[in-house]
Amino acid sequence: MIRRRAIAAGAILAGTVLLSSCGLSGTGDGGQTGDGGQPKAGGEVTGKVTLQTWNLKSQFSDYIEGVIAAFEKKYPGTSVTWLDQPGDGYEEKLLTQASAGELPDVTNTTPVFSYQLAKEGLLVDLDSVDDSLKATYVPGSLAGFQFNGQKGTYGYPWYLTTExxxxxxxxxxxxxxxxxxxxxxxxxxxxxxxxxxxxxxxxxxxxxxxxxxxxxxxxxxxxxxxxxxxxxxxxxxxxxxxxxxxxxxxxxxxxxxxxxxxxxxxxxxxxxxxxxxxxxxxxxxxxxxxxxxxxxxxxxxxxxxxxxPLAVQGVSIPKSSKNLPTAKALAQFLTNAANQEAFAKLVPGIFPSATASQANAAFGEGDGTPEGDARVIAFKALTQAKVPEPxxxxxxxxxxxxxxxxxxxxxxxxxxxxxxxxxxxxxxxxxx
Incomplete structure (x- = not known):
């Protein structure tokens, strides 16, 4: 059920103590910063970046590797290293990476994960580097990475589920x-x-x-x-x-x-x-x-x-990234409509967060079966769905x-x- 939280309470509390005690707030060891300590995203899309996903390699290696290959082809001179972490213990892995200042350039997160990192000042506020967010993603998916009392958006919405x-x-x-x-x-x-x-x-x-x-x-x-x-x-x-x-x-x-x-x-x-x-x-x-x-x-x-209710996976960019222009480009590419739609076709239980996908007949029109009708109802609900628990x-x-x-x-x-x-x-x- 969507109501199940993606991270245990003990890990949240332990993570807060760990991040605070290690002094990991601010911009980390990244490059130049703009207003409010946010790194600048301008510059050439080139060089090396690391993408980290959560338990996808065993079943979706061909898909992720295909996205990476297409990205590197679109942006000559780029090189993406893919890390995939096991399903168990992912939150602890993120906290360990954060404490060492080693969060990958594009990191698979959930609202709960990104909240803990953003609260400590570790993530790039995407509103400050990307003015296309509202036009690109359905509102509820963006809202999942926008936190009460904290200005900004801290994740690119990726794939969604609802009920x-x-x-x-x-x-x-x-x-x-x-x-x-x-x-x-x-x-x-x-x-x-x-x-x-x-x-x-x-x-x-x-x-x-x-x-x-x-x-x-x-x-x-x-x-x-x-x-x-x-x-x-x-x-x-x-x-x-x-x-x-x-x-x-x-x-x-x-x-x-x-x-x-x-x-x-x-x-x-x-x-x-x-x-x-x-x-x-x-x-x-x-x-x-x-x-x-x-x-x-x-x-x-x-x-x-x-x-x-809405469950959303996303990708966040740490302030410690030494190649923000390429990290931003990769996050946008991974979560664009075409790539999300291709992923959703592989996994019947998920849907794309891209607003452009709302016009895709493959998701919005049923096939006359009860299964097809249900998927259409779920897909059409995405524009109204929201994360149920703060x-x-x-x-x-x-x-x-x-x-x-x-x-x-x-x-x-x-x-x-x-x-x-x-x-x-x-x-x-x-x-x-």
């Missing part, structure tokens, strides 16, 4: 519900979940998820202030949303174990045929059918309820928030008490 709704048509039919016209709001979802429970004698569930911080974002409820200094998801609107889930749980519209640590999750339950609704990525149907072929012909999709939210914060939400849903405390306590704890940890 949409999936419905089990048999389960819907059992409740006399129309899968062709599924719920489009939370209130409608709860109403139809109630109808299904009544029609099935309490044996079938539509809903099987509990809210998390990203649920507030999806509903358009602010989670953190504009300065990035204070969490604010204890508003009246947030309390009302949690009350809706609280009442639904009390009515028995969700499985009793939805709050347990060992709960399978709504995606797994949907795949098993146990519930009628889930959210997942654009290639979910194929994955679900591999696990449960009996679902064939029984899955339909619809747009996400509220603001779709980068300031650590794993420790999420754990505490989830505990308070669970306590509210079971009736131990009120929704207001739960969110007040959660916000207070998050702000205490944020201040540290």
């Amino acid at each position: 949409l709704n999936y419905w089990n048509t048999d389960t819907m039919a059992a409740g006399d519900l129309d899968a062709k016209h599924p719920p489009t709001t939370l209130d409608e979802l709860v109403t139809q979940a109630r109808t299904l429970k009544e029609k099935s004698g309490g044996k079938s569930f539509l809903m099987s998820n509990k809210p998390y911080v990203g649920t507030f974002t999806a509903a358009g409820i602010p989670v953190i202030n504009e300065a990035g200094t204070e969490f604010v998801f204890n508003s009246d609107e947030a309390v009302a949303l949690l009350d809706t889930y609280r009442e639904a749980f009390k009515e028995g519209l969700l499985p009793k174990d939805v709050l347990n640590d060992d709960f399978l999750g709504n995606t797994q339950l949907f795949t098993k045929g146990s519930v009628g609704w889930t959210t997942a990525g654009g290639n979910f149907i194929g994955t679900a059918l591999e696990s449960n072929p009996s679902l064939k012909g029984k899955i339909t999709s619809s747009p996400y309820i509220g603001t779709p 980068v300031q939210l650590t794993g420790a914060m999420s754990t505490y928030v989830n505990q308070q939400i669970a306590a509210a849903m079971t009736g131990e405390i009120t929704s207001k008490e739960a969110l007040d306590s959660a916000v207070a704890k998050c702000n205490q940890l944020l201040a540290q």
Whole structure:
């Protein structure tokens, strides 16, 4: 699920201490700087640079090597060295490279990774060296590398994923519900979940998820202030949303174990045929059918309820780069529309972040199959999707928030008490 964070809380906190204690703020040992300590990006595109990716070599060597070859052909005199790091321990690797002043010229990052590095002044603010960003990438992907309380953009968006709704048509039919016209709001979802429970004698569930911080974002409820200094998801609107889930749980519209640590999750339950609704990525149907072929012909999709969540990979440029003009050119080339579209065709679950790709019929037109329809819905959602959780939210914060939400849903405390306590704890940890 998109809600899973790309980096553990311990690594975030350890990284902050490590970067600060090593004095790695400012421009590093790069070249001349412009206003605000930003390196100058002007100059000839030539010479050597290093590209670092995250766990791509085993499956996508031909693609990355092809992009590099095409770049070197376009810019004679350039030479790109490709480093690919394993999936496990990537955040620790970045921190080690940062502490040694050895971040590669173009480094694969996520919003969480780039936030930690940018906060210490280690990354180039791309707004200061590239005035084409807004015209080149969909807004939500850029926003993923723009942080509350910190001016600038600290990553070129690369490939994206988002989520949409999936419905089990048999389960819907059992409740006399129309899968062709599924719920489009939370209130409608709860109403139809109630109808299904009544029609099935309490044996079938539509809903099987509990809210998390990203649920507030999806509903358009602010989670953190504009300065990035204070969490604010204890508003009246947030309390009302949690009350809706609280009442639904009390009515028995969700499985009793939805709050347990060992709960399978709504995606797994949907795949098993146990519930009628889930959210997942654009290639979910194929994955679900591999696990449960009996679902064939029984899955339909619809747009996400509220603001779709966005997961984004990107590439950042460290201030320590000794060849900023070529690093910038490589980052732009890697993330241009043509190269992103080629990558997305290799990986069905991802989409390009380039605005030009929105006009590509290969992504925006379905093939008449449920799988094709789902991918079109996901693709069209990219222009509205946004990263659901602020980068300031650590794993420790999420754990505490989830505990308070669970306590509210079971009736131990009120929704207001739960969110007040959660916000207070998050702000205490944020201040540290």
